Each structure stands twice: as C-alpha cells, then as structure tokens.
Amino acid sequence: MTSPSNLIADDIEQYLARHANKSMLRFITCGSVDDGKSTLIGRLLYESKLVFEDQLTALEADSRKSGTQGEGLDFALLVDGLAAEREQGITIDVAYRYFSTEQRKFVVADTPGHEQYTRNMVTGASTADLAVILIDARKGVLTQTRRHSYLVSLLGIRHVVIAVNKLDLVDYSQQVFDEIVSEYTSFANEIGLANVVAIPMSAYMGDNLTDRSPNTPWYQGPTLIEHLETVEISEELAGSPFRMPVQWVNRPDLDFRGFSGQIVSGVVRPGDRVRVLPSGKESAVARIVTMDGDLDEAPAGRSVTITLTDEIDVSRGDVLAAADALPGVADQFEAHVVWMGEHEMLPERPYLCQIGTMTVQARITKPKYKVNVNTLEKTATNTLALNEIGVCNISFDRPVPFDAYRANRDTGGFILIDRLTNTTVGAGMIAHSLRRSDNIHWQAVDVNEQARQTLNGHRPQVLWFTGLSGSGKSTIANELERQLYALGCHTYLLDGDNVRHGLNRDLGFTEADRVENIRRVTEVARLMADAGLIVLASFISPFRAEREAARELVGSDQFCEVFVDTPIDVAEQRDPKGLYKKARRGELANFTGVDSPYESPEHPDLRIDTTATSPEEAGRLIIEHLRGRGVIA
Known part of the structure; x- marks a missing residue:
C-alpha cells in the first residue's frame, strides 16, 4: 500500500493529484455495536497513511503534539480518535473516510449501527458500491446483522463482504468461521444477496486485511484490500442501457446546443440513436464534448455534454436514453419508502420529490404495509x-x-422533501409502475374554460377562506356569495361542515384525515372552477402545505387565499357550536387551536380582521379585490 510518510496539510493536494486517475470504490461499513468498525477503519487508514479532512484536523494535531509526526499517525491514536467520535455522539451523522492504495481510491461511509439511525445508514449506502458487514466471531449472526443485510439488499448494493472479525478471540477457528458463513449465506439467499464474499479477520491484529494471515492457513481467498481493489463495479454499469439525466442545457450561441449531465449507466458513442424522455423525441448523438476535447466513447460515471443531430426540445430533468432500450414513463408507482422525517408520513400530503435531476410533486397513498427490518415481518x-x-403506492403530478x-439506482431512486422546511423526509426505491397509470388518459373536450367564461360573464376563481373555528369564515363566505349573486355571478359555496355530511363523511379529525379532507375539497373546487x-x-385547513398544494393545483391566477384572522380568545368567546368547551373538557380530540x-x-392574498370588520364590509373588500384581479367587472 502507498505509505507517504509525514503527511501534512500541504501534502494532501499533491498526494491526491498523484492518485487522480485511479478508479474509485465507495463502500460502507456496518455492524452491531462493538463488532470492530472503528478498529477496521482505523487499520485501513493506518496502513495507507492517508488521513485528511476531519481526521487530519484532530488526529494529526495530536500526533504533532506528541512528537510523532515524523513517523506518521499511530494506529492506536487513530482508533482512539474514531472511538471518541462515537462517544461524542457523532454517529448521528454519517462519517466519510478516505484512503488510497496503489490500485484504487476509496471512500468509506462509517454508518451507525443502532436501529434509531436507520436513516443515516440509508444516507451512507445510497451511493455505495459495496458493503462490509462485520460479524463478531464470538457472537455470530445477530438481529443487527440481518437488519443491515436487509437494508443493503433493499438499497441495491450488489457486492457484500462478510468480515468475520475478532477471529483471534476464538483461536482462529475454521469451524466457527464456517458455521457463521453457512448461517449467513442461508439468510442472504432469502433476501436476494448473491455476490457475498466472506473473509476471516482480526481488524485489531491485521489478519487478512492487507496480507494473508499465517493464522488462517485454511483460508485461500482474498484479503480485504485485495477484494476491494479488484471487485468490478464500472463494468456492471457499462453493461446496462445508456441513461443520462440532463443536468444543464447549454446554449451559449446559436451554433452550439448541448445537454450536460453525468452518464449513470451504459456507454454512449457519436452516431448512437437516443430518445429524450418523457417527450419521446428521437435523435442521434452528434458529439460528446468535454473540457479536454471530444470523446469517441463515454462510459458510466463520466460527466459530458452531448449534442444531437436534430433540433429538439430538451430540458433539465429529461433523460437521454438508448433508443433501443428505453426506460418506462409513468406517474404512479409501487415503491419501498424509508421514512427519515421526525414528523410521521401523512398519506396524500404533497411532498416535493427529486428523481434524477427532475423535481416533481408527489403524494403517498396509504402504505400497503411496513416491514420490520429485524424480523422481515410485514404489518x-x-x-x-x-x-x-x-411499501407504498406513490403518485407524481406528471x-x-x-x-x-434494482436495475438502475439512479433512475429508480428518489427522495421526498418537505415543502415548507426543505428538509429530506424520505427516500424511495421504485419497484414498478402501476398499470393504471398507463391506462388513464386525459380526455379533450370542446367546451373550454374560455367558452364558459364568456357565457358566465366573469372569470372563474377559488376563494379559499381559512381561519380558526369560530373566526367567521362561513359567515363571511355566505355574505359574500349573497353579494356576488346580486351582481349576477355564478357561485358555489363549499362549507367545511356541509361536505362532511356527504363527500367526506368517512373522515375523522386526525392529522391524516384533515389532509385527505382538504385534498378532496381541492379537487372538487378545481372542477367547479373549471366549470366557470x-x-x-370555507375550511379551517390548518396546514400550510395543503393550502399551498391547493393553490398549485388550481393555479395562482385562479386562487385567492383569504385569511379570516381572529385571535383564539375571541373565537373561543364566540364558540357558536360549543366546540371549544367540548375540547377544553377533553371530549373533542384533535381540535384546532386547543390540542x-x-x-x-x-402571505395571504387578503387578510380580514373580524374584530374590526363586519361580514358586510368583508364582502365588499373581497369584491373590490376580485375587481382588481379582473375576475368580475
């Protein structure tokens, strides 16, 4: 292994430059508590003598203080430093380590082992090519081992190393090793892990890490480093059909129009026929452009700019794909979803979804079941x-x-993002599209929105009244409809209580039911607006996410949010239906403003302060607003 002595900050750029052209392998380490992950990673870093970023800052500084910088970092210092991180709680995040051998560069994600950190393991594994799963030779295959293996399988990591560690503590017993391998192999077959390599080792003693150990003469397989250096990854990607999500559309002048992105699978050459999806337009590759000049061939993992022989529309988020091996195109899927949000997932709540380089709106319907990752039981x-x-059904808005x-992690994986906080709340893996998404098509009609607008004499509009119970929403909406009717406008009032007598009578008042209540009402309001x-x-509609989703579905030009702003103490004094009293007595659960x-x-379009504005005045204010928007004359 490469052993640059006396590596300090000034040496890092030079060291990395010497290794720039080597292939890279990304892998994760996982295992139960005290299975030896810190020791294994420390040994790998120690043997390579390449430690930088977070390790360099703390560990090299300690090395200098102790006067050992001329001798490189001490193995015990490295392991102690990594273990100290865990004691300080840093395992809540994924720690990335870097090292290099003469054959390859490596990025290892040090993922936490506890079940409560499943989301962190998913984060670390999302880009990994290989997983090293440690098993303590004294304990054998544990529940944690099975859980990590299931996640590895779920996340599409095709190469697994079973590191049967601490073999020195069982006298390097071949029988112990064989029994563990047999038990694990049986389980791996159940969950679809095929490429499994088992290595007997002692991370602390260095057995079978870089050199074959004389303590295991019965083992004839590769050392850990030998396997990591030689496992084939890029060839698998190259053998898959060509895919390139478009990251950027370049058009610096009229003589050049290129489409930039990273090739996530397959190989592309000038002259290859490609199709742009989802539009379906077809063309051929004219040039493959890079900063270093044009290429005759570009493999998976290469970032390039592709020009086409035809002038066709291509946008960010589109996918360039081999014309003779196309991906699917759909808007409804069955997918595995790993939930990462502190707040539970709510069926039908709109989330942002990033798939490839495209961002869409997504809703998860009621999950089919959840998986106990320790027992694989479905409930x-x-x-x-x-x-x-x-396992859930999920629908996109396009x-x-x-x-x-399982065929392509880059075009089959997605993340879910909270629309308000912009935090990642879920990661998904598409299993297949739902057949009905291919069988349902929008039916064109002859009488359109403009024709209805001409007939009615005004533009359509959705006035969305939101506020606490007792704020006066229904009273103002009712008065406004009376005034609009007098002006000859065609209207309809959707009231929260009224729709719960029919359309939404199956819904309660849990957070999930409230989300579904507003989703249904939004769809009805949109259809009515389409009718002119x-x-x-008039709905409490307590959550911003659902109100923003309503605005997006209806369209901002046809949507007006009216905030009926009434302090809760005033609303509670009014209490026309006696609901606050019931809630305060504990007779009414999930009541907005109480529990x-x-x-x-x-940023509402209109704010009505009902402590200073009468319903009649509010109606006149809203009518003036509608005139200002050109809805009515």
Missing part, C-alpha cells in the same frame, strides 16, 4: 414513522422516466 399500517420502511431501482364558477371554500396546531398563512 399493516396507516403511516410511517422515523426510520420505518414501508409522468417521469424511470427504471426499477366562483367557488367559495392541534393552526399554521397561519404567511
């Missing part, structure tokens, strides 16, 4: 909590190109 569920994994995750009506929707939150609009 029914209505939601997913932090670190839980479930068709997207995709491959099944001015729709007055369920209300998220006030941050």
